[in-house]
Amino acid sequence: MEGIKERFTVHIHDLQDRICAALEEVDGKSTFAEDQWQRPGGGGGRTRVIANGNVFEKGGVNTSVVEGEVTAAMKQQLQMNGDYFFACGISLVIHPYNPFVPTVHANFRFFELYDAHKKPIDQWFGGGADLTPYYLFEEDAIHFHQTLKNACDEFDITLYPKYFKQCNQYFVNHHRNKEARGIGGIFFDYLRSESDITPEDRFNFVKASSESFLPAYIPIVEKRKSTPFGEHHKYWQEIRRGRYVEFNLIHDRGTLFGLKTNGRTESILMSLPPTVRFDYDYHPEPGSPEDQLYQVCLHPKNWLCI
Numbered sequence: 001m002e003g004i005k006e007r008f009t010v011h012i013h014d015l016q017d018r019i020c021a022a023l024e025e026v027d028g029k030s031t032f033a034e035d036q037w038q039r040p041g042g043g044g045g046r047t048r049v050i051a052n053g054n055v056f057e058k059g060g061v062n063t064s065v066v067e068g069e070v071t072a073a074m075k076q077q078l079q080m081n082g083d084y085f086f087a088c089g090i091s092l093v094i095h096p097y098n099p100f101v102p103t104v105h106a107n108f109r110f111f112e113l114y115d116a117h118k119k120p121i122d123q124w125f126g127g128g129a130d131l132t133p134y135y136l137f138e139e140d141a142i143h144f145h146q147t148l149k150n151a152c153d154e155f156d157i158t159l160y161p162k163y164f165k166q167c168n169q170y171f172v173n174h175h176r177n178k179e180a181r182g183i184g185g186i187f188f189d190y191l192r193s194e195s196d197i198t199p200e201d202r203f204n205f206v207k208a209s210s211e212s213f214l215p216a217y218i219p220i221v222e223k224r225k226s227t228p229f230g231e232h233h234k235y236w237q238e239i240r241r242g243r244y245v246e247f248n249l250i251h252d253r254g255t256l257f258g259l260k261t262n263g264r265t266e267s268i269l270m271s272l273p274p275t276v277r278f279d280y281d282y283h284p285e286p287g288s289p290e291d292q293l294y295q296v297c298l299h300p301k302n303w304l305c306i
Helices: 004-027 072-078 136-154 157-168 199-211 213-224 231-250 253-260 267-271 289-298
Strands: 033-039 043-051 058-067 085-094 103-114 121-134 183-194
Touching: 004 043, 004 058, 004 085, 004 103, 004 199, 004 213, 043 267, 058 072, 058 136, 072 213, 072 253, 085 213, 085 267, 103 199, 103 213, 121 136, 121 157, 121 199, 121 213, 136 157, 136 199, 136 213, 157 183, 213 253, 231 289, 253 267
Parallel strands: none
Antiparallel strands: 033 043, 043 058, 058 085, 085 103, 103 121, 121 183
């Protein structure tokens, strides 16, 4: 019988195919280009990138399956003890052209640690999905969060509130008065054997959570992709994209870990948007639609209790 790591590897590759196909269909113009790569030390991945489409200005849906020796940098960054590791996961970031369509991020991963004899000594899952709109539509926020909650509730009704809170605590630009990157979602890490969830339930939960991405996001894209917009809307989009860049390069653990451990730079920085603005001391006009989004980033909401 295949183990969890083999089954999760099959799942992320299948999910990558399905997500790319769905995004290509909604875009109607561009398709994903694939770059297969090998990692020195063991394993590799499939980086898929879409650009200059009708809907998506830039995006990537990546999978990786890597293994090798645990380095000193990994021990320090991940605070773990072991000799060998295996890791696999799917990671995506989609930056739409239309400012009324939100940027979205999702990541689901599995990690296994081994001793000097390559005997498993620890394993865990991590992941989540979050939405970064430029203009606020409460019905979209509710739909995104409700879809994620439904996936969590199939296993335990306490999971969504916990992972929603962890998401709000993680995707924050602390250097900007704790300004949120977007309107949240779910985020979990180190979901491992010492919890009350069995290994099989952990696998099924992460599988269900990752499969909730398409029904959470695609209906929002379909609803907003034809909304007319002007230069001032794009201007605001690029201001907010700047905040996205700040978070990814200053605070995001995955980005920092990859760059510090000689990860594949092109795949790591795929998450960055194509155009951004860093205007000095920029503030949206009070009461404007832009300010409405900004205030929610400063004061996050529980979208299912509005």
